[in-house]
Amino acid sequence: MAGRRWVPGAPVAAVRCLLLVSLLVALVACGGGPVVDGAHAEVQALLDRRADAVLGEDAAAYARTGTRAGYDSLREVPLADWSYRVNAVHRTGDTATVDADLGYRVEGYDRAPVTTARTLRLSRDEKGRWTVVSDRPAGKSGRQLWDQGAVRAVHGERSLVLGVGQTDVKLRDYAALADRAVPAVSDAWGSGWARRVVVLVPGSLEGMAGLLGSPASSYRGIAAVTTGETGADARAPADRVIVNPDAFGLLGESGRQVVVTHETTHVATRAHTTAATPLWLSEGFADWVGYRGGDRVPAEAAPELAREVRHGEVPSGLPGDDDFGFTADTDGLARAYESGWMACRLVAEHWGEERLGAFYRAVGAHGQRDGAVEDAMQRILGTTPEEFTMRWQGYLREQFG
Numbered sequence: 439m440a441g442r443r444w445v446p447g448a449p450v451a452a453v454r455c456l457l458l459v460s461l462l463v464a465l466v467a468c469g470g471g472p473v474v475d476g477a478h479a480e481v482q483a484l485l486d487r488r489a490d491a492v493l494g495e496d497a498a499a500y501a502r503t504g505t506r507a508g509y510d511s512l513r514e515v516p517l518a519d520w521s522y523r524v525n526a527v528h529r530t531g532d533t534a535t536v537d538a539d540l541g542y543r544v545e546g547y548d549r550a551p552v553t554t555a556r557t558l559r560l561s562r563d564e565k566g567r568w569t570v571v572s573d574r575p576a577g578k579s580g581r582q583l584w585d586q587g588a589v590r591a592v593h594g595e596r597s598l599v600l601g602v603g604q605t606d607v608k609l610r611d612y613a614a615l616a617d618r619a620v621p622a623v624s625d626a627w628g629s630g631w632a633r634r635v636v637v638l639v640p641g642s643l644e645g646m647a648g649l650l651g652s653p654a655s656s657y658r659g660i661a662a663v664t665t666g667e668t669g670a671d672a673r674a675p676a677d678r679v680i681v682n683p684d685a686f687g688l689l690g691e692s693g694r695q696v697v698v699t700h701e702t703t704h705v706a707t708r709a710h711t712t713a714a715t716p717l718w719l720s721e722g723f724a725d726w727v728g729y730r731g732g733d734r735v736p737a738e739a740a741p742e743l744a745r746e747v748r749h750g751e752v753p754s755g756l757p758g759d760d761d762f763g764f765t766a767d768t769d770g771l772a773r774a775y776e777s778g779w780m781a782c783r784l785v786a787e788h789w790g791e792e793r794l795g796a797f798y799r800a801v802g803a804h805g806q807r808d809g810a811v812e813d814a815m816q817r818i819l820g821t822t823p824e825e826f827t828m829r830w831q832g833y834l835r836e837q838f839g
Contacts, residue, residue, distance in 0.1 A: 485522035504570030511584035580651035603641025700728035714810035722778025740776035747838040
């Protein structure tokens with residue numbers, strides 16, 4: 439042990455302590471465990487500089503942290519926050535794979551960060567400086583819109599539309615639909631929600647599926663979906679309405695408005711939609727708001743259900759959650775949505791629109807699925823599920839028979 443002097447009579451414990459200290463010093467010198475902590479701190483500092491460059495719109499500073507890929511794709515996204523949290527650094531010599539969480543907020547819309555897992559590849563130069571080689575979604579995490587190309591942004595009066603591979607004209611059309619949807623939803627549901635909406639428009643069905651981290655086959659024929667946390671409080675990130683441009687493009691103007699209003703309804707009702715809320719109610723209510731004020735009669739808006747009833751096949755009960763699966767057959771999925779809509783339409787006509795909203799809120803407030811609908815029907819509508827189902831079946835015969 440160079441540099442240390444043996445002291446005659448020193449306790450054995452003290453000698454062991456000196457040996458352990460020496461071993462620790464040797465490990466540090468040879469690139470052992472404590473160096474991993476150093477690399478973690480270096481990588482975190484690197485990603486902090488990269489995040490600052492994104493927020494500061496400083497292309498040169500961003501380039502100094504590594505690859506410029508992705509920077510231009512983000513330029514039109516109005517960001518309030520952008521940060522990385524390094525979870526793990528897997529180092530092999532002068533390269534490393536980093537597991538990190540990316541958190542970002544869209545200015546004026548997100549009250550809390552959207553968090554997504556990322557995998558970054560890094561390399562270290564001859565001076566020991568780390569730089570980013572690539573930054574991609576981790577594992578099964580969905581791609582972000584800017585992972586798919588340069589994002590174009592259009593600001594509506596009550597909306598923000600972000601698109602990839604879309605013309606500004608098309609994006610303005612989406613913004614106009616969303617701007618009309620927001621007051622329509624507030625008129626039906628009330629003003630106690632953010633009253634603005636974020637719409638994401640990828641370039642294709644495959645792009646939509648990439649954002650959702652699912653196979654494209656799961657969303658074929660689905661014009662749009664809304665993502666968000668059910669039962670979320672006011673600090674949650676804003677919901678995203680994600681459009682399937684392939685299916686959306688096949689709709690007429692009124693159909694497009696119904697879809698966007700339907701999805702905006704999900705945004706408005708999210709805080710009151712919980713595990714207790716059955717899909718027939720959440721989807722049926724969104725359809726009810728979408729069609730509310732329009733001139734389409736039930737037989738036009740619910741053709742699959744109307745055809746079934748006319749053939750004497752009145753459903754035995756309201757659809758279950760499984761009936762709303764995107765992998766279900768197309769006709770069956772349509773009947774499920776139409777059945778939920780007709781149930782909500784019945785409540786609005788027989789008990790009144792105000793009670794329909796109160797019923798929706800009461801079901802969501804129950805906290806658990808068992809007993810939620812039964813309790814809310816009794817307290818708000820003064821009926822039972824059995825009586826309601828019979829009334830609903832009669833309503834279908836009346837409207838479609």
